[in-house]
Amino acid sequence: MTDLRKTVETFWATAEARDWDAFAGTLAEDVVYTLPQTRERISGRERFVQFNREYPADWRMRIERIIAEPGHVVSWIHFTVGLEEMYGISFFTGDESGRIAAVTDFWPEPYEPPTGREHLVERF
Numbered sequence: 001m002t003d004l005r006k007t008v009e010t011f012w013a014t015a016e017a018r019d020w021d022a023f024a025g026t027l028a029e030d031v032v033y034t035l036p037q038t039r040e041r042i043s044g045r046e047r048f049v050q051f052n053r054e055y056p057a058d059w060r061m062r063i064e065r066i067i068a069e070p071g072h073v074v075s076w077i078h079f080t081v082g083l084e085e086m087y088g089i090s091f092f093t094g095d096e097s098g099r100i101a102a103v104t105d106f107w108p109e110p111y112e113p114p115t116g117r118e119h120l121v122e123r124f
Contacts, residue, residue: 004094005068028099
């Protein structure tokens with residue numbers, strides 16, 4: 001099996017570079033992209049590449065961390081869109097050729113913590 005971690009690193013590098021042909025090369029033909037928070041699913045390489053190509057903002061990203069085991073990778077990504085910053089967590093599954101067969105993205109929204117625990121935490 002090809003190293004899926006390297007494929008995911010290439011996935012993010014080519015997305016950041018807007019190199020959509022190389023980005024497509026990281027994906028299985030029948031890749032499935034899932035966004036549980038919005039209940040959206042995109043099936044197929046062509047549609048997933050188009051989704052990313054047409055994304056309406058000038059975003060930038062950097063990899064915070066990648067954790068990998070054979071056939072599965074998790075990435076923690078820092079994104080900026082203008083002045084807005086956010087983090088995404090993506091779960092990748094590979095196919096037998098080392099391409100990405102499935103991606104599940106989670107986009108946690110930051111929020112202010114409830115009162116009453118200030119004596120236990122340090123804010124950063």
